[in-house]
Amino acid sequence: MTVKVLAACGAGIGSSMIIKRKIQKVFDKLGVEVEITHASIGSAKTEVNK
DSSP, X not given: XXXXXXXXXXXXXXXXXXXXXXXXHHHHXXXXXXXXXXXXXXXXXXXXXX
């Protein structure tokens, strides 16, 4: 089973990418497969519904 995570910030570029990397490190340490998407707050709802 793959866990899906959405990291969102105001513009969807800088902060969400940093958050994405940190989340990836945590899941890697736990040995859990994860699919992480990063986006802006405005497009987050669209990303969640994919």
